[in-house]
Amino acid sequence: MKRSLLPFxxxxxxxxxxxxxxxxxxxxxxxxxxGRRDLLISRLERAGNRLEGSxxxxxxxxxxxxxxxxxxxxxxxxxxxxxxxxVGEIGADRFGGRVQSLRTVRLGAAAVAASFAxxxxxLGSATLAPAASSQPATARTVVAWETPPMTTAxxxxxxxxxxxxxxxxxxxxxxxxxxxxxxSTAPVELAAKExxxxxxxxxxxxxSTAGLLSAMAQQTSDRSGSAATTSTSSx
Amino acid sequence: MNAMSLPAFRANANxxxxxxxxxxxxxxxxxxxxxxxxxxxxxxxxxRRVFAVRYGIDAADDIAAEALExxxxxxxxxxxxxxxxxxxxxxxxxxxxxxxxxRRRINFPVEPVRxxxxxxxxxxGLRQLSDDQRVAVVAVHGYGWTxxxxxxxxxxxxxxxxxxxxxxxxxxRALMGES
Numbered sequence: 001m002k003r004s005l006l007p008f009x010x011x012x013x014x015x016x017x018x019x020x021x022x023x024x025x026x027x028x029x030x031x032x033x034x035g036r037r038d039l040l041i042s043r044l045e046r047a048g049n050r051l052e053g054s055x056x057x058x059x060x061x062x063x064x065x066x067x068x069x070x071x072x073x074x075x076x077x078x079x080x081x082x083x084x085x086x087v088g089e090i091g092a093d094r095f096g097g098r099v100q101s102l103r104t105v106r107l108g109a110a111a112v113a114a115s116f117a118x119x120x121x122x123l124g125s126a127t128l129a130p131a132a133s134s135q136p137a138t139a140r141t142v143v144a145w146e147t148p149p150m151t152t153a154x155x156x157x158x159x160x161x162x163x164x165x166x167x168x169x170x171x172x173x174x175x176x177x178x179x180x181x182x183x184s185t186a187p188v189e190l191a192a193k194e195x196x197x198x199x200x201x202x203x204x205x206x207x208s209t210a211g212l213l214s215a216m217a218q219q220t221s222d223r224s225g226s227a228a229t230t231s232t233s234s235x
Numbered sequence: 236m237n238a239m240s241l242p243a244f245r246a247n248a249n250x251x252x253x254x255x256x257x258x259x260x261x262x263x264x265x266x267x268x269x270x271x272x273x274x275x276x277x278x279x280x281x282x283r284r285v286f287a288v289r290y291g292i293d294a295a296d297d298i299a300a301e302a303l304e305x306x307x308x309x310x311x312x313x314x315x316x317x318x319x320x321x322x323x324x325x326x327x328x329x330x331x332x333x334x335x336x337x338r339r340r341i342n343f344p345v346e347p348v349r350x351x352x353x354x355x356x357x358x359x360g361l362r363q364l365s366d367d368q369r370v371a372v373v374a375v376h377g378y379g380w381t382x383x384x385x386x387x388x389x390x391x392x393x394x395x396x397x398x399x400x401x402x403x404x405x406x407x408r409a410l411m412g413e414s
Contacts, residue, residue: 040408041376043357047346048377051284054292054344058280061296 271310275303278320281388286327288373289366291342294334302327321390360410367391368403375400 055061282302287295302323306313313319343358361369367389374385375396382400386393 040404040411044373044376045379047357047361048373048379050344050346051287051292051373051377055283055287056296061279061283061299062276064296064300 271307271314274314274319275306278306278323279303281320282323282327284378285324285370285374285388286331288361288370288377289328290331290334292344293342294331298327298331298334301330305330318387318390320388324388324390355411357407357411360407363410364403364406365399368399368406371396371399372403372407376404 056064279299283295283299286298290298305326306319306323313322316322341362343361346356346358361373364372370389371385374380374388375382380388382393382396386396389396
């Protein structure tokens with residue numbers, strides 16, 4: 001007899017099939033296991049609700065993910081991703097947050113830039129805030145803000161400029177200036193006019209030699225009329 | 236800018252697009268005006284819930300975000316697929332390796348004591364199921380999704396989902412001591 005003709009599919013016969021332990025399988029499924037099944041399903045339903053409740057809300061998630069990245073070119077976004085320290089890790093290190101949660105904001109580097117700018121303003125680094133910047137804030141610019149600006153120390157006056165300044169201060173009409181570098185001797189007026197080394201000699205260059213010489217001449221005439229010739233030495 | 240056109244993210248922090256899809260499919264409306272923003276707004280909650288069951292609640296958001304980031308970056312490729320949400324589920328599974336490495340314990344919320352009818356924790360039992368069985372059981376009986384919806388998001392057939400649910404429930408009953 002073919003297997004398809006066997007009346008196993010018939011409900012009446014199937015109910016009579018016994019399990020190895022002697023219980024009726026169909027009876028078990030219909031009556032006894034139904035209660036246990038509902039209990040398990042109800043627990044699963046509550047577990048599903050609890051899983052959903054443990055996640056962030058959909059709006060919060062979409063706000064984190066969908067931060068209109070069209071303002072940032074794709075090429076720049078790729079270069080940002082390839083950096084040694086991704087944006088999220090920098091933010092996590094700085095603010096003590098989780099790297100995993102902040103990594104999701106890679107889609108919108110502008111949001112990270114905004115958070116950085118907010119933190120900088122909180123820290124009082126007003127000089128580093130890009131208030132006057134016309135370019136949109138990106139992660140690259142934010143990282144640049146972290147680096148403090150280098151302080152350029154004023155250059156110290158060179159010995160030659162110092163000697164020249166002394167010579168100008170004590171000069172008379174026929175004073176000369178011996179250049180310690182070249183050994184040549186030149187009138188003070190010409191030496192003061194020439195461009196000397198070092199930015200600190202700006203004061204010496206700006207000195208009006210004619211006015212200074214007239215003042216010196218007046219002082220010299222006041223000193224008992226003895227026109228002492230002042231010669232500067234390189235020593 | 237690359238030759239790949241960037242999709243327009245129209246949806247934002249205001250929440251998903253209020254206009255429901257016209258088709259009853261679990262996925263997105265496959266009309267001509269399918270844009271990335273509407274797709275993300277619709278697919279993100281489902282992906283997050285599925286990844287929460289598969290990899291835990293702490294990694295679900297990140298994995299879903301990475302999958303959606305892939306969709307955003309490759310939208311011209313994803314938008315023409317028959318089942319984009321199923322494809323992104325596979326992408327998320329690939330992206331999850333950094334989170335699920337070294338067989339970390341899957342983080343689930345703790346059942347309150349008053350809700351525990353038996354002495355065995357349901358989430359401990361769920362952890363002992365296979366990934367597919369756990370996802371199928373919770374998606375069908377926990378989230379109330381249909382077999383067809385679960386099959387679409389898992390990129391599997393309905394019969395496969397049925398088998399996962401059945402075998403998962405049998406194993407879960409055995410673990411819960413209800414067999």
